[in-house]
Amino acid sequence: MALSRVMRFGLRMTSFPLLLSCVLLVSQVCSVSRDNFKRCDQSGFCKRHRAVDPGHSPYISLFDTLDIQPSQISVELLNTKNNVRLRLELFGLQHQTTRIKINEVNPLKPRYEIPVGDVLNAEPQQDTLTVVEKNDDHITLSLEKSIIVLNREPFRIDFINDDEPTVSINAQGLLKFEHLRKKKEDSQEKKEENEEEKASCAEEEVQEEDEPDMWEETFKSFHDSKPNGPTSVGLDVSFPGFEHVYGIPEHAESMALKSTKSSDPYRLFNLDVFEYELYNPMALYGAVPVMLAHNEKRTVGIFWHNAAETWVDIASNVADKTFFSKMADLVKGSTELPQTDTHWFSESGIIDLFIMLGPEPSDVFSQYGQLTGTTPIPPLFGIAYHQCRWNYNDEDDIRNVDAKFDEYDLPMDLLWLDIEHTDGKRYFTWDGSKFSHPDEMVKNLTVKGRKLVTIVDPHLKKDDSYSVYSEAKSQNHLVKNKDGSEYEGWCWPGSSGWPDFLNPEVRKWWASKFAYSSYAGSSKDLHVWNDMNEPSVFNGPEVTFQKDVLHYGGWENRDVHNLYGFYVHKATMDGLLERTGGEERPFLLTRAFFAGSQKFGAVWTGDNMASWDHLKISNPMILSLNLVGITFSGADVGGFFHNPDAELVTRWYQAGAFQPFFRAHAHLDTKRREPHLLPNANMLAIRDALQQRYSYLPYWYTLFYWGERNGGPVMMPLWVEFPKDKSTFSMDDQFMIGKALLVKPITEQGSTGTNVYFPGNDLWYDVESFQTYNGGDTTYVRAGLTKIPVFQRGGTIIPRKMRNRRSSTLMKSDPFTLFICLNREGEATGNLFIDDYHSYNYKNGKYILKGFNFRKNVLESVTGHKDYQTDEWIEKIVISGFQVQPSIAILKGSVSGQKELEVNYDIVEDNIIIRKPGVNIAENFKLILQP
Numbered sequence: 002m003a004l005s006r007v008m009r010f011g012l013r014m015t016s017f018p019l020l021l022s023c024v025l026l027v028s029q030v031c032s033v034s035r036d037n038f039k040r041c042d043q044s045g046f047c048k049r050h051r052a053v054d055p056g057h058s059p060y061i062s063l064f065d066t067l068d069i070q071p072s073q074i075s076v077e078l079l080n081t082k083n084n085v086r087l088r089l090e091l092f093g094l095q096h097q098t099t100r101i102k103i104n105e106v107n108p109l110k111p112r113y114e115i116p117v118g119d120v121l122n123a124e125p126q127q128d129t130l131t132v133v134e135k136n137d138d139h140i141t142l143s144l145e146k147s148i149i150v151l152n153r154e155p156f157r158i159d160f161i162n163d164d165e166p167t168v169s170i171n172a173q174g175l176l177k178f179e180h181l182r183k184k185k186e187d188s189q190e191k192k193e194e195n196e197e198e199k200a201s202c203a204e205e206e207v208q209e210e211d212e213p214d215m216w217e218e219t220f221k222s223f224h225d226s227k228p229n230g231p232t233s234v235g236l237d238v239s240f241p242g243f244e245h246v247y248g249i250p251e252h253a254e255s256m257a258l259k260s261t262k263s264s265d266p267y268r269l270f271n272l273d274v275f276e277y278e279l280y281n282p283m284a285l286y287g288a289v290p291v292m293l294a295h296n297e298k299r300t301v302g303i304f305w306h307n308a309a310e311t312w313v314d315i316a317s318n319v320a321d322k323t324f325f326s327k328m329a330d331l332v333k334g335s336t337e338l339p340q341t342d343t344h345w346f347s348e349s350g351i352i353d354l355f356i357m358l359g360p361e362p363s364d365v366f367s368q369y370g371q372l373t374g375t376t377p378i379p380p381l382f383g384i385a386y387h388q389c390r391w392n393y394n395d396e397d398d399i400r401n402v403d404a405k406f407d408e409y410d411l412p413m414d415l416l417w418l419d420i421e422h423t424d425g426k427r428y429f430t431w432d433g434s435k436f437s438h439p440d441e442m443v444k445n446l447t448v449k450g451r452k453l454v455t456i457v458d459p460h461l462k463k464d465d466s467y468s469v470y471s472e473a474k475s476q477n478h479l480v481k482n483k484d485g486s487e488y489e490g491w492c493w494p495g496s497s498g499w500p501d502f503l504n505p506e507v508r509k510w511w512a513s514k515f516a517y518s519s520y521a522g523s524s525k526d527l528h529v530w531n532d533m534n535e536p537s538v539f540n541g542p543e544v545t546f547q548k549d550v551l552h553y554g555g556w557e558n559r560d561v562h563n564l565y566g567f568y569v570h571k572a573t574m575d576g577l578l579e580r581t582g583g584e585e586r587p588f589l590l591t592r593a594f595f596a597g598s599q600k601f602g603a604v605w606t607g608d609n610m611a612s613w614d615h616l617k618i619s620n621p622m623i624l625s626l627n628l629v630g631i632t633f634s635g636a637d638v639g640g641f642f643h644n645p646d647a648e649l650v651t652r653w654y655q656a657g658a659f660q661p662f663f664r665a666h667a668h669l670d671t672k673r674r675e676p677h678l679l680p681n682a683n684m685l686a687i688r689d690a691l692q693q694r695y696s697y698l699p700y701w702y703t704l705f706y707w708g709e710r711n712g713g714p715v716m717m718p719l720w721v722e723f724p725k726d727k728s729t730f731s732m733d734d735q736f737m738i739g740k741a742l743l744v745k746p747i748t749e750q751g752s753t754g755t756n757v758y759f760p761g762n763d764l765w766y767d768v769e770s771f772q773t774y775n776g777g778d779t780t781y782v783r784a785g786l787t788k789i790p791v792f793q794r795g796g797t798i799i800p801r802k803m804r805n806r807r808s809s810t811l812m813k814s815d816p817f818t819l820f821i822c823l824n825r826e827g828e829a830t831g832n833l834f835i836d837d838y839h840s841y842n843y844k845n846g847k848y849i850l851k852g853f854n855f856r857k858n859v860l861e862s863v864t865g866h867k868d869y870q871t872d873e874w875i876e877k878i879v880i881s882g883f884q885v886q887p888s889i890a891i892l893k894g895s896v897s898g899q900k901e902l903e904v905n906y907d908i909v910e911d912n913i914i915i916r917k918p919g920v921n922i923a924e925n926f927k928l929i930l931q932p
């Protein structure tokens with residue numbers, strides 16, 4: 002949760018100048034938000050990079066410095082304006098991936114690079130680069146199916162695939178690298194001293210005039226000392242042939258990114274933004290500097306591996322024909338090509354860019370997954386329904402909410418406790434007067450297969466009697482001011498310190514706090530939520546750390562800002578793993594994130610609002626996260642701030658039921674809105690949405706299995722499945738869950754139906770009525786309050802569990818119903834992943850992977866992998882799209898032998914139903930339908 006609480010807080014603590022104006026507005030609606038956050042024209046380096054004149058790059062590649070190794074080349078780049086030299090290294094990597102690093106040849110001191118093993122899983126595996134041609138003008142290299150051309154003057158790099166340019170580096174000439182320098186006053190003498198030394202160098206560095214904001218900067222009342230002066234780096238990346246780019250979350254923005262010609266660039270800087278506005282490029286809680294470009298022919302991606310504040314400009318353009326015509330032997334055709342230009346700049350660090358060349362969407366996902374890891378399969382309960390609120394007040398409250406879900410037959414797996422459950426916002430503790438029996442409270446939940454989530458934020462109350470704080474202080478684990486003293490800021494507990502999660506020792510210490518012996522009241526059924534980890538600092542500039550606070554290794558927050566939340570999340574996950582010796586899969590949610598955060602658990606889109614607009618934007622926001630690996634993501638169902646009416650809550654549940662992470666949450670000042678409190682019609686519609694979610698859990702779970710293996714999204718835009726269908730390229734109000742489900746949630750007030758676009762050329766089946774729709778059509782679909790427009794694709798088989806239970810855990814042994822929707826050829830396929838749903842044993846092969854194929858009137862169940870015993874069985878098979886109705890079904894099971902089954906025909910739904918095949922789900926069988 003965010004700042005709005007600060008308003009009441011501010012009344013108590015008058016030392017909140019920043020927020021006072023807000024407090025005076027009295028109500029919750031206090032729209033000072035935007036002014037609290039920097040625009041580009043308030044950021045020195047943003048202004049300087051935006052001011053670079055395109056088309057006049059001062060950089061040339063010095064071919065006499067060229068060093069060619071089997072899988073990497075390096076060459077110096079000379080800035081002909083100031084004679085500063087950079088070193089470019091280009092690495093050929095496996096899976097059609099390239100890495101380009103640019104750093105100073107002789108930096109005054111090291112520049113920050115993200116340690117390998119954290120964001121990047123490991124040093125990426127190299128692949129052979131072959132020199133195809135080298136002349137005075139350019140060098141041509143080949144890497145697998147790609148051609149890479151390094152141009153000498155001006156410096157630029159072009160990637161060519163299938164005779165077409167796909168990615169161009171510095172084609173706009175915007176490379177700008179602010180080399181480390183001494184401040185003028187004290188550098189004058191040194192300069193003279195160095196005069197002789199430098200005479201031996203080929204070129205002498207030309208002193209440039211300082212520009213404003215290079216050595217210090219002020220935003221509002223906050224002064225940023227910049228001891229290292231200007232350190233920013235920037236580069237342009239163009240995508241010839243591409244009109245659509247995606248990714249770089251987190252922004253409250255459409256999925257297809259917009260031109261920033263008349264706005265600020267998209268900003269990536271983890272911030273706690275109060276009541277964020279929609280459809281703008283402002284930074285939010287997380288940052289994933291990954292962009293995808295897609296057209297009918299291919300998908301490519303780039304990953305800007307830099308943890309500092311970053312801005313990205315986007316512009317539509319046309320490709321430079323004259324340049325590509327020079328490469329006539331490499332690039333075919335010279336017709337006008339649309340092109341998207343992007344311009345990336347970060348406040349510090351180095352340029353470290355990965356280029357992932359696809360060509361299929363699935364290739365880019367796996368290429369990126371190879372680099373930063375994939376989302377591990379959540380425990381089954383993690384993808385079930387979560388009931389949260391700031392706050393459930395005490396044990397009675399929890400008991401009552403829990404009981405109401407039972408009374409109204411509403412399935413639910415986790416209840417959540419926000420900050421008020423602690424003893425004065427001291428995390429890892431309980432408010433003893435309200436939660437005096439946490440163990441028993443959790444036990445009472447687990448009886449029904451339910452669990453508890455508690456919040457653990459990274460700010461530590463400055464109170465020497467609070468052991469977590471006093472240990473952190475005495476062990477020197479806290480973030481420091483620039484003068485080396487302990488950093489202090491305001492957050493929920495009042496005056497607070499922040500552990501320096503950049504330090505591996507601090508992360509170990511933090512992880513140890515999750516041991517059962519250390520966290521009283523915790524158990525394997527208590528799971529965790531990291532909030533406020535951007536970090537949020539109520540009295541800091543832009544509600545976060547000063548940029549000159551110091552971290553491990555002497556790095557400034559400026560260098561590492563976007564990694565702080567990533568490391569809070571990582572250290573917490575480490576702790577949750579250690580407490581069970583790595584046996585149980587924990588559930589963990591974070592608000593702040595970076596590239597690679599998918600490895601540690603779920604992400605949500607922060608403090609949204611109870612409005613139709615916010616419901617609507619949850620889809621593109623989660624799609625954007627899914628495209629860049631953060632697949633286990635969701636938005637607060639119902640909206641965090643303000644009170645939704647019953648219709649909005651209902652529609653939000655329906656959308657949430659088909660988004661990967663499904664949690665209702667609400668602000669302290671909102672009215673209670675648990676489903677049973679709503680009018681009966683709404684409660685029933687929500688119950689139906691919850692039950693639908695639970696029935697599809699086997700499908701979701703299987704999707705997460707494939708996601709862990711291959712790196713792909715679970716919720717995705719239509720173009721991922723229909724990459725040649727241009728009409729889907731900017732469609733973000735309907736989406737796919739895996740390959741088999743198409744969803745178009747209702748996000749308009751008062752709506753009783755919606756136009757649905759059915760992609761491809763096969764059939765689509767309404768999952769409730771089994772009415773069919775033709776691919777290629779846009780059709781109006783009625784959707785009254787109880788209806789979620791969800792369609793199963795012809796040619797697919799989805800195993801579901803149709804018995805309603807209180808929680809997913811209680812469904813463990815429930816039987817499956819196979820829903821078979823035939824395509825026009827009368828065929829269908831599907832698969833299913835099964836394990837114990839909660840441990841890591843699947844990593845040792847303890848799982849079952851089944852394949853189902855329906856062809857020529859025969860359903861065959863085959864085993865892809867089987868090293869696990871289960872008592873789950875098949876109770877029903879429903880086949881839709883049958884042309885001629887069979888009269889009997891013969892089942893031939895590998896274990897259960899042969900039997901004849903009755904075939905029933907459902908006239909209303911036009912389905913064939915075969916009841917009680919009774920085979921164990923792991924068993925191989927054939928079901929032969931006969932006339």
Ligand SMILES: *[C@@H]1O[C@H](CO)[C@@H](O)[C@H](O)[C@H]1NC(C)=O
Nearest residue numbers: 396397400438439441442445
């Ligand atoms: C646990 O459940 C029992 C039986 O319903 C109840 O009496 C007890 O108060 C519950 N404990 C807590 C801490 O909620």
